[in-house]
Amino acid sequence: xxxxxxxxxxxxxxxxxxxxxxxxxxxxxxxxxxxxxxxxxxxxxxxxxxxxxxxxxxxxxxxxxxxxxxxxxxxxxxxxxxxxxxxxxxxxxxxxxxxxxxxxxxxxxxxxxxxxxxxxxxxxxxxxxxxxxxxxxxxxxxxxxxxxxxxxxxxxxxxxxxxxxxxxxxxxxxxxxxxxxxxxxxxxxxxxxxxxxxxxxxxxxxxxxxxxxxxxxxxxxxxxxxxxxxxxxxxxxxxxxxxxxxxxxxxxxxxxxxxxxxxxxxxxxxxxxxxxxxxxxxxxxxxxxxxxxx
Amino acid sequence: xxxxxxxxxxxxxxxxxxxxxxxxxxxxxxxxxxxxxxxxxxxxxxxxxxxxxxxxxxxxxxxxxxxxxxxxxxxxxxxxxxxxxxxxxxxxxxxxxxxxxxxxxxxxxxxxxxxxxxxxxxxxxxxxxxxxxxxxxxxxxxxxxxxxxxxxxxxxxxxxxxxxxxxxxxxxxxxxxxxxxxxxxxxxxxxxxxxxxxxxxxxxxxxxxxxxxxxxxxxxxxxxxxxxxxxxxxxxxxxx
Numbered sequence: 001x002x003x004x005x006x007x008x009x010x011x012x013x014x015x016x017x018x019x020x021x022x023x024x025x026x027x028x029x030x031x032x033x034x035x036x037x038x039x040x041x042x043x044x045x046x047x048x049x050x051x052x053x054x055x056x057x058x059x060x061x062x063x064x065x066x067x068x069x070x071x072x073x074x075x076x077x078x079x080x081x082x083x084x085x086x087x088x089x090x091x092x093x094x095x096x097x098x099x100x101x102x103x104x105x106x107x108x109x110x111x112x113x114x115x116x117x118x119x120x121x122x123x124x125x126x127x128x129x130x131x132x133x134x135x136x137x138x139x140x141x142x143x144x145x146x147x148x149x150x151x152x153x154x155x156x157x158x159x160x161x162x163x164x165x166x167x168x169x170x171x172x173x174x175x176x177x178x179x180x181x182x183x184x185x186x187x188x189x190x191x192x193x194x195x196x197x198x199x200x201x202x203x204x205x206x207x208x209x210x211x212x213x214x215x216x217x218x219x220x221x222x223x224x225x226x227x228x229x230x231x232x233x234x235x236x237x238x239x240x241x242x243x244x245x246x247x248x249x250x251x252x253x254x255x256x257x258x259x260x261x262x263x264x265x266x267x268x269x270x271x272x273x274x275x276x277x278x279x280x281x282x283x284x285x286x287x288x289x290x291x292x293x294x
Numbered sequence: 295x296x297x298x299x300x301x302x303x304x305x306x307x308x309x310x311x312x313x314x315x316x317x318x319x320x321x322x323x324x325x326x327x328x329x330x331x332x333x334x335x336x337x338x339x340x341x342x343x344x345x346x347x348x349x350x351x352x353x354x355x356x357x358x359x360x361x362x363x364x365x366x367x368x369x370x371x372x373x374x375x376x377x378x379x380x381x382x383x384x385x386x387x388x389x390x391x392x393x394x395x396x397x398x399x400x401x402x403x404x405x406x407x408x409x410x411x412x413x414x415x416x417x418x419x420x421x422x423x424x425x426x427x428x429x430x431x432x433x434x435x436x437x438x439x440x441x442x443x444x445x446x447x448x449x450x451x452x453x454x455x456x457x458x459x460x461x462x463x464x465x466x467x468x469x470x471x472x473x474x475x476x477x478x479x480x481x482x483x484x485x486x487x488x489x490x491x492x493x494x495x496x497x498x499x500x501x502x503x504x505x506x507x508x509x510x511x512x513x514x515x516x517x518x519x520x521x522x523x524x525x526x527x528x529x530x531x532x533x534x
Contacts, residue, residue, distance in 0.1 A: 097488075121297065121492045181482070
């Protein structure tokens, strides 16, 4: 009997010691598996400039990656694993959700739109960026709005929210636009540069990025009204509110302290690729609203 | 695994129609490419076995070029680079006015690539017959063309039915690469469905089953061809 009490007390003490951190980790399957593996698997994109892309030294860098690093620091603290290893797993717009659902990656740091359909399979942290569908066109093409594309051709990237948005508008307005499907952003841009299409539509920030990297940036412009609303978020596995709370706490701290704006400026204003996108009033408000207090 | 299964999406509109249309494009691309592969491949294969050095050189160069460059690279070159090499007007026509540009490019690319493989099979078939029959045919007064037409090719084609089956199957599977230039075939439609519904596992399972079904049908058909055309005593099903 005494022995049993002894064990019970020891167990209670152990629980107390282990639960000293602010978060109860026992109910978090993601934290549990990170701890068991001793590795956190981070999904990243290879060409989502400047969110998540391969830098000059071959390692993933970008705005989303910086944010994820802050979250990982906090996770290290929470599970008391200062030497937690970080493994980067490249993902594409097609593989990111399956890889998250089957447990290969523990967070995705890219340029992923948070929408309700996707939320059936994954969860998202706070909104860290706001964009929408716009078109990249040649300056001398005379195209200003999607209506100007009647009888012309547009390239769309397979499996993106932009594709859905553009197709919906074309159908609604009964426009006669030839749609050329492409595999990814570089191919879409190549189709525009070689004159196969008259416009390439994707998230406006990505169009700015593509223009800044093209041979002759002065030849192109971003045009048209926003055809969709795309709030970006860091993607995390579903049904783990403990794990999600850690991420959202870090993001709220960054937004409250103003460090978020500094990080934003580091990557966008003007940013390493000269993307030159000052913080928009909408995003500034989003940061303010999401800076939840303790 | 944190995943919400929903097999029902596969039967919902428009996703069911997408799968069907994808299946159609896959079969269309593969069959059209096979027509090119088989006819062009036969010509190149025959060229490699003739006694005329120039023809042999052309045949060898063709096979080495098209067999050694990865298919994905070839697709990219045909789609993005080839129109730039043409005169401006012709290039513009290819880019803008060519009917079904993605499909035509994919068929030409897949056809010319597979032709190099068919050519090697045809060459192997002809060479396996031995020089004796060629000489016998020539000695009987047949022209070289007639020797190929009536003596060598009828036997050679029958010998190479089994390896040709593999190439025919391969063309169906390789056709999935056409999605990289925007042909909405089966794999592309599968990706499309998984992006619209976020049910990738269901969509890809459906695609896997359909690919298996196609290859199974092709294999069965080729078995029948093989049995019908078998030459007694030659390498064929009966020899097994």
